[in-house]
Amino acid sequence: MSLKDRGYADNVLRVNLTNQRCTTERLDPDVMKLLLGGKGLGAYYLYKESIPHADPLSPENPFIFVVGPLTGTSAPTSGRFGVVTKSPATHTFLDSYCGGFFGQTMKFAGYDAIIVEGASSNPLTLVIDNEQVHLEDAKELWGTTTAEATKKLKAKHGEGFQTVVIGPAGERMSPISGLFNDERTAGRGGAGAVLGSKKLKGIAVRGTGSVQVHNPVEFDEAAWVAYRMLRMSNQIKRLNDDGTANILGLVNAAGALPTRNYQEGQFEHSAEMTGEAWRKEYWTRSIGCYGCPISCSKIAHAKTRDVAIDGPDFETIWAMGVNCGITDKEAIIYSNYLCDLYGVDTISVGNIVGFVMELVQKKMISAAELDGVKAEWGNGDALVALTEKIAKGEGIGELLQKGVREISKHYPGSEDFAMQVKGLEMPAYHPNAAKGIGLSYAVSERGACHLRGSPLTIRWRPKEKPSSFKRTNPILRSLTQRFCVTS
Numbered sequence: 001m002s003l004k005d006r007g008y009a010d011n012v013l014r015v016n017l018t019n020q021r022c023t024t025e026r027l028d029p030d031v032m033k034l035l036l037g038g039k040g041l042g043a044y045y046l047y048k049e050s051i052p053h054a055d056p057l058s059p060e061n062p063f064i065f066v067v068g069p070l071t072g073t074s075a076p077t078s079g080r081f082g083v084v085t086k087s088p089a090t091h092t093f094l095d096s097y098c099g100g101f102f103g104q105t106m107k108f109a110g111y112d113a114i115i116v117e118g119a120s121s122n123p124l125t126l127v128i129d130n131e132q133v134h135l136e137d138a139k140e141l142w143g144t145t146t147a148e149a150t151k152k153l154k155a156k157h158g159e160g161f162q163t164v165v166i167g168p169a170g171e172r173m174s175p176i177s178g179l180f181n182d183e184r185t186a187g188r189g190g191a192g193a194v195l196g197s198k199k200l201k202g203i204a205v206r207g208t209g210s211v212q213v214h215n216p217v218e219f220d221e222a223a224w225v226a227y228r229m230l231r232m233s234n235q236i237k238r239l240n241d242d243g244t245a246n247i248l249g250l251v252n253a254a255g256a257l258p259t260r261n262y263q264e265g266q267f268e269h270s271a272e273m274t275g276e277a278w279r280k281e282y283w284t285r286s287i288g289c290y291g292c293p294i295s296c297s298k299i300a301h302a303k304t305r306d307v308a309i310d311g312p313d314f315e316t317i318w319a320m321g322v323n324c325g326i327t328d329k330e331a332i333i334y335s336n337y338l339c340d341l342y343g344v345d346t347i348s349v350g351n352i353v354g355f356v357m358e359l360v361q362k363k364m365i366s367a368a369e370l371d372g373v374k375a376e377w378g379n380g381d382a383l384v385a386l387t388e389k390i391a392k393g394e395g396i397g398e399l400l401q402k403g404v405r406e407i408s409k410h411y412p413g414s415e416d417f418a419m420q421v422k423g424l425e426m427p428a429y430h431p432n433a434a435k436g437i438g439l440s441y442a443v444s445e446r447g448a449c450h451l452r453g454s455p456l457t458i459r460w461r462p463k464e465k466p467s468s469f470k471r472t473n474p475i476l477r478s479l480t481q482r483f484c485v486t487s
């Protein structure tokens, strides 16, 4: 049976930005027997083609877009794509994933992977219209926000095209920058910076093909059963009703909701931050990615600032809200909007602001050093002001955009509360109440990541004495030192 009959396009697009040549090649059927999905394919090409100790921002670091055999089929939630490269934040393996509508379009255009190698000296965009592929000048897009770049690319090539782009943060190679398919983000680990180093502003793709499976009748029956199970699941209903933030109350009750830069594990205002509270006050409608019956995404409208965004999701509500002691939802929505526009990761930005607020609390940094911003716990205006500086890389933002690990080097003694592992800022689960996730953060190849393994429930222990809460960062650091691969 050929790979084409098993969900693959059996085609890899190789784009060399140095000599601006685009070529295609077949997948290796023997290798494919050993790999699982798009992640396996990306890991295989990165391992095969990267040079040990290469700088992540050098032309030697390949950047690989991948989809899996289910992408573009009738299986539920099958529109996601991944990007695989060496991370400028961690200097280790990075895979980052994104929903939206780019993944299945890439597959319909006929590609399982797009390998971007080398680097250009001038800004370029990659345009893929099924088998027609070319690079074009992107001078007029360089410097534009993700929204502007997306709009211009779609206007130029037509609405049938899907896009991924980087924002100004990716162009200036910030290690917290991501890439964006409309407002969907592959945010973690600095993937945007790698594309910025290659001077590739983005990709526009149109695909009109389809995906073949071995037994379409049985496949569709199985997909139908999966859809039915999702529709009948109470957990999925909660995800649909209250978005990913439906778990915020539970995580808080367990004492695992990192509060004020991980100083505590419960937030006294958690009831104001649950999915239910957001639904009642701010969410106007639900949207879903390609082939998704869940629609966990919510559109939120910040009335006083007059912006509507896809978000914020649980991790963003935690990072920009709870982790900074903030309940100002308008400030969180607007900060999320700025992150999307300039192309930075909301989890990292929320961590950075929380870290700065603890520096202020400990009198290790002054308002003057922060360009006059009064970064005290709970101050929503300070969140917006610092997010804008980070997103634009201006003023103190020039340092802050480098991430918590780099910032802490400038403030001796702050390493103990710089909440990061291998250079990646930590997500929304406190290891003190969910011990297994501490190990997961420490040994994950991606650094502090909540998407590696699922140890959360294995050691899940409700916190009994909130006042006795202590951070586990020294433990994490010791584990990290043991397991960390730095280059």
Ligand code: SF4
Pocket: 077, 099, 100, 287, 288, 289, 290, 292, 293, 294, 295, 296, 297
């Ligand atoms: S809408 Fe939510 S659940 Fe559905 S594919 Fe997108 S991210 Fe996943």
